[in-house]
Amino acid sequence: MNEVIEQMLAHRSIRRFTDDPVHDADIASAVEAGQMASTSENIQSYCMIRIRDEARLERLVELTGGQTKVARCGAFFVVCGDTRRHRLLIERGDRSYDARFEALLLSIVDASLFAQNAVLAFESMGYGACYIGGLRNDLPRVQELLGFPEGVFPFFGLCIGRPDQSPTTRPRLPMDSVLFEESWPEERGMLESLDAYDRTMVDYYRTRVGNPVGTGPAPQGWADRMIEKFTTPTRPAVAPYFRKQGASLD
Structure with a gap:
């Protein structure tokens, strides 16, 4: 196993950070x-916006459900799908933007691949x-706070x-x-595999809350x-917001 794979296998989410800066x-x-990640037809429909303003960061803590790490980490970014630059080219050519759901899907894939490549580099x-x-x-x-233009998601x-x-x-x-x-x-066979995994995760969650395996409530x-x-709808405002930002879900 090489060093790259070892680093990838060691990935875990970090929710508490030191006061050290993230160097430019x-x-x-x-x-x-991140930019060297694969992108369909070289479209590159993503962007990443760094938020430095303390008041904005504290407001984002509130809007993310009290996640204080947003304001306490070394650097906080908002990762977006970005079709704005493509729209600018189209408008300059006096044509009409007419991309469908595929455009939004491509931006979701592009932004995710970009972000994961960047995270691996940071790690x-x-x-x-x-x-x-x-x-x-x-x-x-979030839109009121950061003011994304049409075509940025x-x-x-x-x-x-x-x-x-x-x-x-x-x-x-x-x-x-x-x-x-x-x-x-x-x-x-799939359900049997999932049941085995479920037992593994119960033991893992026990350890996280400080209950050794075999003690305390499961x-x-x-x-x-x-x-x-x-089975419970979440974030129902996401699709209407994306439509308002110019995304087609058709």
């Missing part, structure tokens, strides 16, 4: 690495990272800084739950968490 040169290196320099999906809790108010926040904690890596699904041959597998497992997640 390191940010530039990470962004350059290689000794920084830690935490993605902030809570940015989408109230996108209309904030997807998630990104905290970067020197780690002030050393959490354990979180177990992932068994490989036979994500790597298949030729087609999607038989469902009974924490909620992964399966129950997923059932709650996907």
Whole structure:
């Protein structure tokens, strides 16, 4: 196993950071690495906006559900899908923008690949990272705060800084739950694999809350968490906000 794979396997979200700054040169290196991620037809429909203003950061703490790390990390960024630059080219050529859902989908993929490449680069320099999906809790108010132009879609926040904690890596699904041959597998086998993973995660959650395996009440497992997640609508304002920003969901 080489050093790159070892670094990737050691990834964990860092939620507490030291007061050390994130150097501009390191940010530039990470962004350059992020830009080398694959992008469909070289469209590059993403951007990353650094937020430095303390008042804005504190407001973002509120809008992300009280995630204080947003204002306490070394550098906070908002990662966006960005079709604005493409629209400017079209408007300059006196034509009409007419991209469909595919354009939004491409920007989601592009921004995610860019961000993960950048995070790997930051981690290689000794920084830690935490993605902030809570940015989408109230996108209309995030819009009021940051004023994105039409064609720019904030997807998630990104905290970067020197780690002030050393959490354990979180177990992932068994490989036979994500790597298949030729087609999607038989469902009974999938459920058996998920049940085994659920038991692993129950033990993991016990450790996180300080209850050794076999002691105290059993924490909620992964399966129950997923059932709650996907049977309760969340963030209903996201799609209307994206439409207002010029995205087609057709």
